[in-house]
Amino acid sequence: xxxxxxxxxxxxxxxxxxxxxxxxxxxxxxxxxxxxxxxxxxxxxxxxxxxxxxxxxxxxxxxxxxxxxxxxxxxxxxxxxxxxxxxxxxxxxxxxxxxxxxxxxxxxxxx
Numbered sequence: 001x002x003x004x005x006x007x008x009x010x011x012x013x014x015x016x017x018x019x020x021x022x023x024x025x026x027x028x029x030x031x032x033x034x035x036x037x038x039x040x041x042x043x044x045x046x047x048x049x050x051x052x053x054x055x056x057x058x059x060x061x062x063x064x065x066x067x068x069x070x071x072x073x074x075x076x077x078x079x080x081x082x083x084x085x086x087x088x089x090x091x092x093x094x095x096x097x098x099x100x101x102x103x104x105x106x107x108x109x110x111x
Contacts, residue, residue: 045069045107052109053096060089065096070104 003016012023020027047069055065063078083089095101101109 043107044111045103045105045109046111047103047109049096049099049101049109049111052101053093056089056093056096060092061086065092069101069109072104 004013005016005018006012007014007021007024007026007028009026010021010024012021014021014023014028018028052065052069055068059065061078061083063075063083066072066075066078078084078088081088083092092101096109099108099110103109
């Protein structure tokens with residue numbers, strides 16, 4: 001069983017002796033054969049899933065949950081249209097509950 005390491009560019013798990021990441025295709029070796037530093041960036045939002053879900057359930061028609069996650073433009077739209085006549089409100093509750101909703105920066109709200 002070969003040892004594994006992480007690609008410093010995409011975070012993929014690869015063989016320890018790999019020089020090029022098979023996932024992103026970038027060169028992994030540092031200068032003078034030094035081991036590269038591992039940097040894994042998360043695409044998970046710092047916003048709370050529970051808070052967003054509770055705001056969506058109780059104040060979703062007003063778009064308060066959209067203001068909370070940083071989607072101000074659609075928050076105003078939800079405020080003026082009563083959650084897009086209720087359809088957008090229900091859609092948002094389902095998206096948040098299933099863990100597929102994103103914040104204003106495009107990061108997934110999971111915590």
